[in-house]
Amino acid sequence: MNRYEEKDFLGNIFRQLPGESLPEDFRMHMMWKIEAEAARIRKRNERLGLLAVIFASLAIITLAVFAIIYLEIPKITISVSALSSLPFYFYIGGLVLLLLGGDYIMRKRYRQKHKENL
Amino acid sequence: MELYSDIYYVQRIQEGDISCFACLIDRYSQQVHTLIARVVTSREDAEELTQDVFMKVYRHLSSFQGKSSFSTWLYRIAYNAAISEARKKKQEFLAIDETQIENVSEEEIESRLGHTDHSEQIALLEKALTQLSPDDRFIILLFYMESKSIEEVSAITGLTESNVKTKLHRIRKRLYALLMKEKEKQL
Numbered sequence: 001m002n003r004y005e006e007k008d009f010l011g012n013i014f015r016q017l018p019g020e021s022l023p024e025d026f027r028m029h030m031m032w033k034i035e036a037e038a039a040r041i042r043k044r045n046e047r048l049g050l051l052a053v054i055f056a057s058l059a060i061i062t063l064a065v066f067a068i069i070y071l072e073i074p075k076i077t078i079s080v081s082a083l084s085s086l087p088f089y090f091y092i093g094g095l096v097l098l099l100l101g102g103d104y105i106m107r108k109r110y111r112q113k114h115k116e117n118l
Numbered sequence: 119m120e121l122y123s124d125i126y127y128v129q130r131i132q133e134g135d136i137s138c139f140a141c142l143i144d145r146y147s148q149q150v151h152t153l154i155a156r157v158v159t160s161r162e163d164a165e166e167l168t169q170d171v172f173m174k175v176y177r178h179l180s181s182f183q184g185k186s187s188f189s190t191w192l193y194r195i196a197y198n199a200a201i202s203e204a205r206k207k208k209q210e211f212l213a214i215d216e217t218q219i220e221n222v223s224e225e226e227i228e229s230r231l232g233h234t235d236h237s238e239q240i241a242l243l244e245k246a247l248t249q250l251s252p253d254d255r256f257i258i259l260l261f262y263m264e265s266k267s268i269e270e271v272s273a274i275t276g277l278t279e280s281n282v283k284t285k286l287h288r289i290r291k292r293l294y295a296l297l298m299k300e301k302e303k304q305l
Binding site (some may be wrong): 009013015018020021027029031035037041 | 136137139140143145147148149151152155156160164165168169172173176177228231236239240243244258259262265290293294
């Protein structure tokens with residue numbers, strides 16, 4: 001309650017002024033608009049987030065390319081000696097694959113045999 | 119749920135619970151609409167503007183830091199919206215002679231209007247109010263209808279407290295003069 005209101009003649013008339021009524025569906029209509037606005041803000045934030053990720057990724061890729069090509073960090077060199085032992089690496093790799101294949105076939109047969117026994 | 123404070127609802131909304139906004143609408147929509155309707159005078163504009171005010175409140179709620187009360191913040195948004203709308207529409211209001219304003223006292227107006235019935239007093243006040251400038255109308259309505267203190271009116275309008283006091287004094291005098299004028303028209 002403010003200073004004038006109690007004894008003020010104007011205050012007495014103001015207190016009797018009728019309020020302007022809102023339509024009954026105002027709350028529902030307003031909440032519908034608010035929900036639509038919330039969805040819009042959510043979508044905008046998602047889009048902004050995605051844009052930020054894309055921008056950051058592009059920046060990192062650009063930086064990496066720049067560093068590798070122009071600054072030569074890290075220094076990548078392929079020596080000729082490393083290339084000469086390439087057939088040996090293929091031989092070892094083939095051997096590993098052969099053993100893995102053998103293991104797979106043997107396990108399959110073992111399982112089938114046990115199923116028949118059961 | 120109605121018993122919770124404004125800040126509680128504001129925090130819930132800031133955390134993502136939009137349904138709490140309905141409680142703030144229930145609490146303030148009627149008062150805000152009444153205020154706006156008395157400033158912009160058109161019912162349709164007032165309803166649209168009330169919607170705009172609540173939309174603005176929702177959009178900027180994340181930046182509400184609680185430095186002032188929620189109602190003060192809400193009324194400030196309503197004040198800015200109503201005044202800019204009224205300025206856009208360029209409503210005409212009556213210019214009153216300054217000597218005429220000074221000559222009318224509260225006692226005089228009370229003796230003249232004190233004997234008339236309430237409905238007539240209200241009708242006279244409503245007519246007089248339409249002849250005030252939108253700013254003045256908003257300030258006097260905040261003070262008398264919404265029972266806001268000088269400090270709150272100052273926070274809502276952005277005027278200094280002494281400025282609000284001076285303005286209120288002038289508006290009251292102007293209203294007395296307008297009421298007298300309206301009363302004389304009836305006789």
